[in-house]
Amino acid sequence: MIMEDFFKPKIVWARLMRIAQSDIDAFPRFCYAPGNFFVVDSLCFFSGKNIEQIVLALNSEYAAWYFFNNVATLDNGGFQMRQQYVEEIPLPDLSQLTSDNTDKQIYDGFGFNKEEVNYIQRIIKEKKEEILLGGH
Numbered sequence: 316m317i318m319e320d321f322f323k324p325k326i327v328w329a330r331l332m333r334i335a336q337s338d339i340d341a342f343p344r345f346c347y348a349p350g351n352f353f354v355v356d357s358l359c360f361f362s363g364k365n366i367e368q369i370v371l372a373l374n375s376e377y378a379a380w381y382f383f384n385n386v387a388t389l390d391n392g393g394f395q396m397r398q399q400y401v402e403e404i405p406l407p408d409l410s411q412l413t414s415d416n417t418d419k420q421i422y423d424g425f426g427f428n429k430e431e432v433n434y435i436q437r438i439i440k441e442k443k444e445e446i447l448l449g450g451h
Contacts, residue, residue, distance in 0.1 A: 322350050324349050324350050325360040325366065326346070326361055326362075326370050327352075327358050328343070328401070329344070329359075330358065330359055331393060331394070333393045334393075334443075336447055339443045342394075343378055343382055346370070347370045348360070359397075359401070365409050365410060368410065368412040371413075372404075372409055372412060372417070381405075382394060383439065385403075386400045407424025407425050412424075
């Protein structure tokens with residue numbers, strides 16, 4: 316990272332991302348920040364190409380499934396969102412990704428069939444139910 320990266324548009328997220336039972340669908344939470352915005356030490360960020368499309372992908376249903384299965388769980392609804400988990404998420408070509416039906420575009424980009432999409436959606440539902448019931 317070089318000093319100029321701090322002044323570029325970036326994606327920002329909390330190192331500890333907690334899922335509130337009152338807002339169970341608010342996971343994951345990544346934010347686009349235009350240039351000249353800075354973050355505090357409890358947040359992570361990266362800059363680069365296709366930032367607008369990447370933030371859509373990181374907030375998608377697919378990303379929720381990926382993070383539920385790959386991120387260290389700290390306690391009931393707490394996820395340790397280290398940089399390596401975000402950096403290693405497999406993504407399809409995002410150059411044409413739009414906010415209109417992002418999940419379908421990502422599934423189509425991977426070539427997932429209906430059974431695979433249903434599997435992802437079922438796992439997400441199960442993980443959210445575990446959080447609501449207070450278990451892991």
